Amino acid sequence: VSAHAFDSIAARQDELLDDEAERSLRIHLLACAECRAFARDVDRVDRLLRRPEPHLAVPPLVRPRLSSAVVGWIGALSTTAVVFVVITVVVGAVLRDRSVESGRAGEATRDIGPIGVTLAGASIGASPEEIRNTLGDPEFVTDASRMWTYSNGIVVFFEGPAGDPRVAQRIFAPHSAAEVTPGLAVQTAEGFSVLGNTGDFRRAYAAHTIVASASNAFQPVLSASGRGSDGLDVSVVAVFDVFGQTGSGSSLSIFRGRTFDTFPDPCPIIARAVDRAGLGHANLSVGPSGVFPHGLEAWGALGCGAIYDGGWNNAHVLIRLEPSSSQDHFLLERIFTREIVSWTRDGPDIWLGHGEEEARPLNVTWSAVAVFAEPYFFVVTERNDDTARRLAQAVLVELRTAR
Amino acid sequence: VTDAKQAVMAVSVVKLVDAEWDFAYRTHAPALLRYLRRLSRSQEIAEELMQETFGRAIRSGAGPDATDEMRPWLYRIATNLAIDQLRRERRLRFLPFLGNEVAPERNSDEIDSVRRVLRAIPPDQAVALVLRLHEGFAPREIGELLGVTEAAVKSRLVRGRRNFVIAYRRIGGRP
Numbered sequence: 001v002s003a004h005a006f007d008s009i010a011a012r013q014d015e016l017l018d019d020e021a022e023r024s025l026r027i028h029l030l031a032c033a034e035c036r037a038f039a040r041d042v043d044r045v046d047r048l049l050r051r052p053e054p055h056l057a058v059p060p061l062v063r064p065r066l067s068s069a070v071v072g073w074i075g076a077l078s079t080t081a082v083v084f085v086v087i088t089v090v091v092g093a094v095l096r097d098r099s100v101e102s103g104r105a106g107e108a109t110r111d112i113g114p115i116g117v118t119l120a121g122a123s124i125g126a127s128p129e130e131i132r133n134t135l136g137d138p139e140f141v142t143d144a145s146r147m148w149t150y151s152n153g154i155v156v157f158f159e160g161p162a163g164d165p166r167v168a169q170r171i172f173a174p175h176s177a178a179e180v181t182p183g184l185a186v187q188t189a190e191g192f193s194v195l196g197n198t199g200d201f202r203r204a205y206a207a208h209t210i211v212a213s214a215s216n217a218f219q220p221v222l223s224a225s226g227r228g229s230d231g232l233d234v235s236v237v238a239v240f241d242v243f244g245q246t247g248s249g250s251s252l253s254i255f256r257g258r259t260f261d262t263f264p265d266p267c268p269i270i271a272r273a274v275d276r277a278g279l280g281h282a283n284l285s286v287g288p289s290g291v292f293p294h295g296l297e298a299w300g301a302l303g304c305g306a307i308y309d310g311g312w313n314n315a316h317v318l319i320r321l322e323p324s325s326s327q328d329h330f331l332l333e334r335i336f337t338r339e340i341v342s343w344t345r346d347g348p349d350i351w352l353g354h355g356e357e358e359a360r361p362l363n364v365t366w367s368a369v370a371v372f373a374e375p376y377f378f379v380v381t382e383r384n385d386d387t388a389r390r391l392a393q394a395v396l397v398e399l400r401t402a403r
Numbered sequence: 404v405t406d407a408k409q410a411v412m413a414v415s416v417v418k419l420v421d422a423e424w425d426f427a428y429r430t431h432a433p434a435l436l437r438y439l440r441r442l443s444r445s446q447e448i449a450e451e452l453m454q455e456t457f458g459r460a461i462r463s464g465a466g467p468d469a470t471d472e473m474r475p476w477l478y479r480i481a482t483n484l485a486i487d488q489l490r491r492e493r494r495l496r497f498l499p500f501l502g503n504e505v506a507p508e509r510n511s512d513e514i515d516s517v518r519r520v521l522r523a524i525p526p527d528q529a530v531a532l533v534l535r536l537h538e539g540f541a542p543r544e545i546g547e548l549l550g551v552t553e554a555a556v557k558s559r560l561v562r563g564r565r566n567f568v569i570a571y572r573r574i575g576g577r578p
Contacts, residue, residue: 010564014535014542016557041568048517049536049567053437056446061428062454063461 005035009042269398276394419466431477441533442485456481479548482530489526523570528563531556
């Protein structure tokens, strides 16, 4: 059955077919059972889509609380954006020194910002032309309105010939010597996902995060990671439309960051730090997966340790973040922009922040978070700065020892 | 700038007083909320988007001169916010793992399935479908709302219907 018949069937719903096309479609439908079924489904879908949303209680109008003096310039900036900018500037200032240190002698130093701002050759605000040049693909077609830039990378929507896998291969070729896994099927549904077989959790997690948040549908994914000539790692994730083809729902996400090969496994560091902090680990869980109660399991994939009493009260959580993973970028952004209300510097490598959000399923509130040097460790405690500080200092010692 | 965009920009705006905003809210908020609910993951997000719609409208300091232009004007703001939200969720939503998640029922509420599938198809197409079939806007009006041509809207409707059916089938639904 040709896609053309599907399009014609869909077009007929809005009376977009001329007489000749209508006649052709009718003839086609007589011979094509699949298209007849599709036509029936389109009818039903229209009825479904017309079905009104249930009545919802309308909350009172919340008037914007901006003084007239600032209305003019603050205009479209949301509070979130302002907070993000402020936090990015603050955190960026802290971390910039390290990114500068990472530059190789004789090379222009690239400021990667707090969590990896720069894509090789293209940065936030990059034009489609820059993206195209960066990708080394003169045929790569997109436009500015279909391109998103974030602090951690760039997301580009793109279209290509439907079903043409060469587009994906072209995208990946310049970015990775690593294997490309075509057609990694990901099933997602409202926050749950089942990833296909992949031995690289970081890569899988990048795909997971994006695809799990993309939709509830089945989406084939291509992902790859590798190291650029500048020493920065690049993770590339292509999400194709629900039909597994390049099309209007396709996107290409590029994340840049640094890796910390010195610490491929944070678990021993966390375990020793807990000991060093004198917190004991009778109830310590450390591991990449499977050892945490529901909800923390996913954090485990990042490298996470948790100390808790039997009832998961009084919990302290250590999270190790590696900024080359896009999942970490998301978590960082989330913590920086949403969880933490204020930050205070508490030492050369430690910042303390306080958040207000409840961290379920733990019966704690995000209260004290210590931010370390690379790789970033977060300590979440139950409104206990001393514990956070103690753990933070212990992790720092372990990191220095490991180096 | 397209003709459609010019048409939207040509809406004559005047400064509105509080009472006029209150009237606009009472008149349009219920329908806007339902519209945004159809495109949102949760009622809370829909409410946030609706408040932001009026927030932006009020912050702009002015509204359409003609009463009958208020509805499409508000829908235009709301639609832009909804599309932004859909795209942001596609790429940036961190999964919070709150610990109280319940695996979705395959045959959950039909309306909820519609919402889920709408979030699975490209946002431009989802918005066009909802504006057309749920809100009853004509393709020309949708074009004015979105700042695109009527032909582009019709194309989105065609692709949106096709994609909706296929995506609906993929999640196990039967239209």
